Amino acid sequence: MRAIRTGLVTLLLLALLGGGAYEWWSLIGRWQAHPITKDQAQIGKILNGSGWVSPGLAGPRLYMLAYRDCDACVAYAHSQFADLQAAGVDTRVIMIARDDLNGVPQSTAAERNTVAELWVNRSWALYRKWMDAPAASWTAPGVPAADGDVARSAVVEVGRDMVERLRPLLAENGIDLVYPVVIWQTKDGVLEGCACADPKAYGAVRKALGVQ
Numbered sequence: 201m202r203a204i205r206t207g208l209v210t211l212l213l214l215a216l217l218g219g220g221a222y223e224w225w226s227l228i229g230r231w232q233a234h235p236i237t238k239d240q241a242q243i244g245k246i247l248n249g250s251g252w253v254s255p256g257l258a259g260p261r262l263y264m265l266a267y268r269d270c271d272a273c274v275a276y277a278h279s280q281f282a283d284l285q286a287a288g289v290d291t292r293v294i295m296i297a298r299d300d301l302n303g304v305p306q307s308t309a310a311e312r313n314t315v316a317e318l319w320v321n322r323s324w325a326l327y328r329k330w331m332d333a334p335a336a337s338w339t340a341p342g343v344p345a346a347d348g349d350v351a352r353s354a355v356v357e358v359g360r361d362m363v364e365r366l367r368p369l370l371a372e373n374g375i376d377l378v379y380p381v382v383i384w385q386t387k388d389g390v391l392e393g394c395a396c397a398d399p400k401a402y403g404a405v406r407k408a409l410g411v412q
Contacts, residue, residue, distance in 0.1 A: 233404035234374040236383070236391040243369050244391060247383060250362055251319025251355070252292040253327045259288030260409055262384040264396075265363070265377075267298050268311050269335050272397040273380040277331065280402060287411045289384075293327060296359040309347055310340040315359060316352040317343045384409060 236243055247263045262284060266273035281291050297307035297315040307315075314330055317323070317340075330338060346352040367377045375381065376395045383393035386408055394401045406412075 233392050233394045233401070233408060236370075236373045236375075236393055238372045239369045240391050243366065243383070246362060246365055246369075247292075247294070250294045251315075251322065251359065252294045253318050253322050253324045254290050254292040255285060255324055257285060257288050257290040259290055260385050260387070261290050261292055262382065262405070262409065263292045263294060265294045265296065265366075265381040265383075266379055267296055267307070268314075268330065268338075270379045274331070275399075276380050276382070276396055276402070279399075280405070283406070283411050284409065287409060289409055289411070294359075294362075295327070296363055297356050299360045309345070310338050310343075312346040312356050313340040313343045313352075314338070316346040316349075316355045319355045319359060320352070 252263060264273070264276065266277075277291075277293070284291055295315050295318055297312045300306060314326070318327060326343070330340075344352065346356055363377065366381075370377055370381065370393065373393070375393045378395035378397050380396050381393065382396040382401075382405060383391055384405060385391055387410075392408055394404060396402065396405065
């Protein structure tokens, strides 16, 4: 009986510890910065080869993977980019048009048009104009259509494919692909990243890049 009781107590303690670890991870751990120690070169190559847009600053690179109708992405850009850019950080934004979910589109035609144009011509001014306009009323004025254009539709698909290539690579480094995904280069040239949907993650990015 004593052995049974000891076993039950051990199982209970393990369950409590496991539950506590999960609680810490869900509330704190998942929003922490994670050094990218696995497949760093491959991740860096994917990011650098994507259709990012930036203000062209000479400092450390910070990549933000986002889509237009993402409130957390908008919040991060609006609250953090000015300070990051003032510190010389080159904020490189990678916009994607999400794929359909169960046959239901998760992007609009105007969104796909704009994403294709950003990837093709890398216009920071267009990105800013898009972000300054209400998402629901954006019509992508003057931007060529992606739907029906084989080349531009292919560009949209390249962005979606990039997400699926990054997903397992980031997961191996403890980073969930929860938008916005933010990945930056430290002063030592090492990549770090986080799922920055929660403002609790902002401080780690600022500290790593020396932003007050």
